[in-house]
Amino acid sequence: MKKSKKVFIEGPIPPSFIANSIEKHQTKTTIGAHDIFLGQVRADKIEDKVVQAIEYSSYIEMAQDKFDEIRETTFDKFEITCMHIYHSLGIVKAGEICLFVFVSSPHRKVAFRAIEFLVEKIKSEVPVFGKEIFEDQSHIWKVNQL
């Protein structure tokens, strides 16, 4: 088992963090293709109220185990050079980034397939819970569509 990597970030993921992450890969010259998935909080309208933010919480210990397992499965299944996963905890406002998944490989097709596999696994298997908060501070609990 590889050492666990830190996934959770308190609050939104800043676009500058994503840019820095891309920049760090410029020394890895066997890479020919990067694919990036960014999850952004939607201002959904639900019964006349507009979502202002999502507050994320998690069963962190289990989530960390799951992220490690998903990472290993993805490395076994696809010929990728590296991957990075970051997920927000706490409040993320509409329009801000809550999930950043980054896959790199020598050629594009593997990167396309690996990123979809990873994002679907994260959405369906990792115990993260999103509370959608409206302008009047009332809330409902989000459920992922599979």
Add this chain to the structure above:
Amino acid sequence: MELKILYFGMIAEITQKKEEILSVQEKCSLIELKNILKNEYQGLGSLSFKVAIDRKISTDSILLDSTNEIALLPPFSGG
């Protein structure tokens, strides 16, 4: 025996606590525990949730042990 149970998301809202210690009979199965909790917390009855035992999603027939960490997990909504 005593079981430690963790609650998350909308389930923690229903139980109004994040964790508790519950006394149950020896060799209590997960399905038995679920029934105890559904009796205690009315809101749980209509809810679909999974149970993780020692951080792994578990099946109803498993027998519980006082060393287990039991967690009630509502539908996931990460990303």
